[in-house]
Amino acid sequence: MFETLSDRLTSVFSSLRAKGRLSDADIDATCREIRIALLEADVALPVVRAFVAHVKERARGSEVSQALNPAQQVVKIVNDELVEILGGETRRLRLAKTPPTIIMLAGLQGAGKTTLAGKLARWLREQGHAPMLVAADLQRPNAVQQLAVVGERAEVAVFAPEPGNGVGDPVDVARRSIDHAKRQQHDVVIIDTAGRLGIDQELMRQAADIRDAVQPDEILFVVDAMIGQDAVTTAQAFMEGVGFDGVVLTKLDGDARGGAALSVRHITGKPIMFASTGEKLGDFDAFHPDRMASRILDMGDVLTLIEQA
Amino acid sequence: ARSQNALGKGLLELLSRDRLDDDAWDEIEDTLITADVGVSPARAMVEELRTKVKVLGTRTHEEARGLLREQLLAQVGPDMDRTLHTAPHGERPAVVLVVGVNGTGKTTTTGKLARVLIGDGKKVVLAAADTFRAAAADQLQTWGERVGAEVVRGPEGGDPASVAFDATAKGITDKADVVIVDTAGRLHTKTGLMDELGKVKRVIEKKATVDEVLLVLDATTGQNGMRQAQVFAEAVAVTGIALTKLDGTAKGGIVISVQRELGVPVKLVGLGEGADDLAPFDPEVFVDALLGD
Numbered sequence A: 001m002f003e004t005l006s007d008r009l010t011s012v013f014s015s016l017r018a019k020g021r022l023s024d025a026d027i028d029a030t031c032r033e034i035r036i037a038l039l040e041a042d043v044a045l046p047v048v049r050a051f052v053a054h055v056k057e058r059a060r061g062s063e064v065s066q067a068l069n070p071a072q073q074v075v076k077i078v079n080d081e082l083v084e085i086l087g088g089e090t091r092r093l094r095l096a097k098t099p100p101t102i103i104m105l106a107g108l109q110g111a112g113k114t115t116l117a118g119k120l121a122r123w124l125r126e127q128g129h130a131p132m133l134v135a136a137d138l139q140r141p142n143a144v145q146q147l148a149v150v151g152e153r154a155e156v157a158v159f160a161p162e163p164g165n166g167v168g169d170p171v172d173v174a175r176r177s178i179d180h181a182k183r184q185q186h187d188v189v190i191i192d193t194a195g196r197l198g199i200d201q202e203l204m205r206q207a208a209d210i211r212d213a214v215q216p217d218e219i220l221f222v223v224d225a226m227i228g229q230d231a232v233t234t235a236q237a238f239m240e241g242v243g244f245d246g247v248v249l250t251k252l253d254g255d256a257r258g259g260a261a262l263s264v265r266h267i268t269g270k271p272i273m274f275a276s277t278g279e280k281l282g283d284f285d286a287f288h289p290d291r292m293a294s295r296i297l298d299m300g301d302v303l304t305l306i307e308q309a
Numbered sequence B: 001a002r003s004q005n006a007l008g009k010g011l012l013e014l015l016s017r018d019r020l021d022d023d024a025w026d027e028i029e030d031t032l033i034t035a036d037v038g039v040s041p042a043r044a045m046v047e048e049l050r051t052k053v054k055v056l057g058t059r060t061h062e063e064a065r066g067l068l069r070e071q072l073l074a075q076v077g078p079d080m081d082r083t084l085h086t087a088p089h090g091e092r093p094a095v096v097l098v099v100g101v102n103g104t105g106k107t108t109t110t111g112k113l114a115r116v117l118i119g120d121g122k123k124v125v126l127a128a129a130d131t132f133r134a135a136a137a138d139q140l141q142t143w144g145e146r147v148g149a150e151v152v153r154g155p156e157g158g159d160p161a162s163v164a165f166d167a168t169a170k171g172i173t174d175k176a177d178v179v180i181v182d183t184a185g186r187l188h189t190k191t192g193l194m195d196e197l198g199k200v201k202r203v204i205e206k207k208a209t210v211d212e213v214l215l216v217l218d219a220t221t222g223q224n225g226m227r228q229a230q231v232f233a234e235a236v237a238v239t240g241i242a243l244t245k246l247d248g249t250a251k252g253g254i255v256i257s258v259q260r261e262l263g264v265p266v267k268l269v270g271l272g273e274g275a276d277d278l279a280p281f282d283p284e285v286f287v288d289a290l291l292g293d
């Protein structure tokens, strides 16, 4: 449907190739194309602005290397910046000194929280942990059953004392789950919560109450890779409403460019820790900043282009 | 809703300035981009508006505002036929097939739609043709109980097409007015799953006519929504779009391109998780929300 960044930059490059140095106008021309490409990749507008401004600044100040022509230089800067921002201080899951480690999941409706709970549990079990899932979504029709099935597939215990479908108090369930986990000697507790909108004050309050009741070691914000410009508003709302320590990007098995990765990282500063890449419990990976950078900007093509230039 | 207002006001102030300078036009473009309209469509719209403003001369506040709104409305296609075809064919029920990528709100929309139809005095059968996702059939069953519709389900992991077939058969014997088929979420990039969906539709067509194929799009979806719509339309000839989660902060601007390029109208909007949170798509309300009025 739309051109790739490579298509666009090809024309910019061909007009630049003859020149030895990059003028401000050249940088502007390259950055204009990069701006469009980022927007088409669903990076949120305020983030695009800040990012492009930063790239421009670096491009102006940068030494022109022998190997690359100046336009290639700009693209290289963009790639490096993307990888740096997306990567930043990547880190592993923080395990509590005195178990159980408590992990709480939060995010919009349908983002992939319950599925992720199962994936995390399975992954941790395979590493020799004894995780327990907690059914604290008592709202979505049959969310409790869904988690029970997921738990069975992951071969882990599920704490589900309330039937859900509007019955039971999620804060209370979360609170009770910790004692239960200690008694049953589970060393990791993963709390699945109901999906909620950023502007839903009441449900956001409930998420904060769950947090206060269990004091999680990690709160993970689960976000759909297909999300568009709303990524900023939503990430901010969850940051303010409940706070989070890390991000999980889901549904990366599709063809969305996943600009949300850059948006959320840029806005909240929180690391993206995992990638969810399918509906099955094994479809789960660590997050790879370099792959994400190429994905957002179709950088694979661009980097080939640099070699050809 | 508050941020929408702030945005809208900013936009109106811009439009009512004495002179519309480049910054002002950029800001209008930004408003459209922020609503997920897409860069190229946003640019095209701004260009068109600029030309209009030039041709028509200086605008007053009210006129300028009217122009922008009018133009967006034209983009949204206020004259498209948005009726949902749910009238039975003599002895045979109407069939609505609900499709879309994972987690957009298919099952919820199925439940809400059943509620509306039952409220109109119709008899509805629901088909739990998502045999894949954990507890998907249970979820639909709960909706069925909530709104008073019979649910046909099959074995977990079973063939979704045969569930759809059985539900259609039951709809015929029970003299139901409408059968709504809830399908599993699937990414449009998975050809195997898209083929499966095509089979679900063909199998229903052995017994009845599929009157509506509703593609459920999540309003938070960005530019990928276009790809989703293209591929689903190709696979099962989508007849209408249900735009869900419009009760959040996302504006769902991608549906403007989807409607224009595929000619498929948005018919329904989802405004919450409750049984009554479904409404017909209203172009004026949509445009006003997009502009922040």
Ligand SMILES: Nc1nc2c(ncn2[C@@H]2O[C@H](COP(=O)(O)OP(=O)(O)OP(=O)(O)O)[C@@H](O)[C@H]2O)c(=O)[nH]1
Binding pocket: A107, A108, A109, A110, A111, A112, A113, A114, A115, A116, A137, A140, A143, A193, A194, A195, A196, A250, A251, A252, A253, A254, A276, A277, A278, A279, A283, B102, B103, B133, B185, B187
């Ligand atoms: N293709 C794909 N589908 C996924 C992925 N993660 C989750 N899903 C699917 O997305 C849908 C929603 O996933 P859930 O885990 O139920 O999402 P949730 O955030 O718990 O949803 P709510 O509890 O309703 O807010 C389901 O159909 C999942 O199978 C993924 O990485 N890739």
Ligand SMILES: Nc1nc2c(ncn2[C@@H]2O[C@H](COP(=O)(O)OP(=O)(O)OP(=O)(O)O)[C@@H](O)[C@H]2O)c(=O)[nH]1
Binding pocket: A109, A110, A140, A195, A197, B100, B101, B102, B103, B104, B105, B106, B107, B108, B109, B130, B133, B136, B183, B184, B185, B186, B216, B244, B245, B246, B247, B248, B269, B270, B271, B272, B273, B277
């Ligand atoms: N706020 C809001 N939430 C909605 C709306 N429609 C659906 N949801 C929620 O979104 C989540 C996913 O809805 P489902 O109906 O399960 O989505 P689905 O498309 O059937 O999901 P899969 O079958 O897993 O692909 C649930 O938590 C719903 O309650 C809506 O219009 N507004």
Ligand SMILES: [Mg+2]
Binding pocket: A113, A114, A115, A137, A140, A143, A192, A193, A194, A195
């Ligand atoms: Mg869930």
Ligand SMILES: [Mg+2]
Binding pocket: B106, B107, B108, B130, B136, B182, B183, B184, B185
């Ligand atoms: Mg469903």
